[in-house]
Amino acid sequence: MKITTIRGDMCNVHIIISNIVVIVDAGASLNKILEETGNEKIDVIFLTHAHYDHFAYLNDYIEKFKDVKVYMTRQAFEKLDNPILTVAKLFGVNNLNKINQSCVNFVEDGTTIDELENKNCFISLKGHTDCSCGLIIEDNLFCGDALFEDGFGRYDLPTSDFNETSKTLQKLKNLKGINTCYAGHGNSFEFSKRFNFN
Numbered sequence: 001m002k003i004t005t006i007r008g009d010m011c012n013v014h015i016i017i018s019n020i021v022v023i024v025d026a027g028a029s030l031n032k033i034l035e036e037t038g039n040e041k042i043d044v045i046f047l048t049h050a051h052y053d054h055f056a057y058l059n060d061y062i063e064k065f066k067d068v069k070v071y072m073t074r075q076a077f078e079k080l081d082n083p084i085l086t087v088a089k090l091f092g093v094n095n096l097n098k099i100n101q102s103c104v105n106f107v108e109d110g111t112t113i114d115e116l117e118n119k120n121c122f123i124s125l126k127g128h129t130d131c132s133c134g135l136i137i138e139d140n141l142f143c144g145d146a147l148f149e150d151g152f153g154r155y156d157l158p159t160s161d162f163n164e165t166s167k168t169l170q171k172l173k174n175l176k177g178i179n180t181c182y183a184g185h186g187n188s189f190e191f192s193k194r195f196n197f198n
Helices: 030-037 058-064 074-079 162-173
Strands: 002-007 012-017 021-024 044-046 069-072 104-106 120-124 133-137 140-144 180-183
Touching (some): 002 030, 012 030, 012 180, 044 058, 069 074, 074 104
Parallel strands (some): 021 044, 044 069, 069 104, 140 180
Antiparallel strands (some): 002 012, 012 021, 120 133, 133 140
16 A cells, blocks of 8 residues: 655645555645546545535546545535535635535445455544544544644634544544554654653
8 A cells, every 4th residue: 555645735635545546635636636646547535524625626536537436424515515614715715516426425433445455444533623534544544634743623613613622632542553644734643652742
């Protein structure tokens, strides 16, 4: 399995190449993705949460790869055309088009990507938004904005909640078997060292 992180226009995009190609979040232009993958077909897109900087190019990916499967929470899907709940207005975007639900697969704690041969599961990481979730593949955690190398996601935005953030941080602290964490912004980092200060 190969993992590459692209510093996108909006957020990090993580590309996982195994028996299939998985993209975590859609904050980099399609051209950047195709340059990195060598025009490989994208099989799966995973959306960590419904903030505009994490799905800005999602429709471009879907139009290019007609049979791509998109994984996200139901709460995330229900927000995608709302410029307030997605904080798109903060990026100067007032109109959003909802994506076609036919390519969307809804996830919750424990859901897996059947097409991926590697051991994997989704994990709820509410707090930064009420739709935040992560993806664990083997000993790697893709956590969106739930956790950063030196902090955690904002909790002063629509649908964010400090109490849920606290619960998620405790949940992550107790998570076993994770080696590397790939965040939505900033650097990837060694997961165990992140909690050494507690």
